[in-house]
Amino acid sequence: MSVTVRPLAAQDRARWDVLYKGYADFYGVPQTPEMRDKVFGWLMDPDHTSAGLVAVDETGTLIGLTHYRPFASPLRAIDNCFLDDLFVDPAQRGSGAAEALIEGVAEVARQRGWGVVRWITADDNYRGRGVYDKVAKRTMWVTYDLNPDG
Numbered sequence: 080m081s082v083t084v085r086p087l088a089a090q091d092r093a094r095w096d097v098l099y100k101g102y103a104d105f106y107g108v109p110q111t112p113e114m115r116d117k118v119f120g121w122l123m124d125p126d127h128t129s130a131g132l133v134a135v136d137e138t139g140t141l142i143g144l145t146h147y148r149p150f151a152s153p154l155r156a157i158d159n160c161f162l163d164d165l166f167v168d169p170a171q172r173g174s175g176a177a178e179a180l181i182e183g184v185a186e187v188a189r190q191r192g193w194g195v196v197r198w199i200t201a202d203d204n205y206r207g208r209g210v211y212d213k214v215a216k217r218t219m220w221v222t223y224d225l226n227p228d229g
Contacts (some may be wrong), residue, residue: 080136080174084183087122087131087144094141095119095133102144102166102171106201122146132183134167134176143167143176147184151195160188162198177210 085214087095096115103110121127146164151157160183165174172187181196196215199222200207211217 080171082142082174082176082179083135084132084179085135087133089123091133091141092119095131095144098141098166098168099143099164101168102164105166118146128165130187132180132187134180136171136174142171142174143180145180145184147196148189149191152194155194157194158192160184160191160193160196162196165198172206177207178214181210181214 096112096119099115099118102208115133118129121129122131128148129146130148131144131224132144133141133145136142144164144166145162147160147162149158150161156172162181165177165180184196187193197218198211200211
């Protein structure tokens with residue numbers, strides 16, 4: 080199968096919605112259509128920091144998505160890239176779409192002079208981690224979440 084990566088476009092909305100709902104379901108995160116409306120709005124807003132890429136098969140069908148954004152690294156005095164979301168249609172896993180999407184974000188990072196592309200995943204995401212272990216270096220950092228409202 081041939082996979083092409085390109086920027087997310089307005090006409091991708093319906094299929095993006097299906098894929099992004101699948102992503103939320105995979106992680107067990109309750110999500111409403113209104114939440115997806117908000118995220119898609121961010122991705123279509125050229126002034127918002129979040130952006131997206133999609134993987135398309137040879138028929139033009141969207142089979143995967145990723146979202147990314149810059150973040151500052153004050154200690155190194157550089158901008159980096161955070162890969163927020165990565166999802167491939169379960170029927171298309173093994174197609175190379177995940178690797179192509181990661182490489183697409185890496186290309187954006189190279190073009191913009193960002194120092195590193197960073198992402199997190201669930202410890203039990205074994206299939207995803209198998210891909211990530213091939214294309215990136217696992218770090219020693221442990222992630223914490225603090226809810227500011229207590």
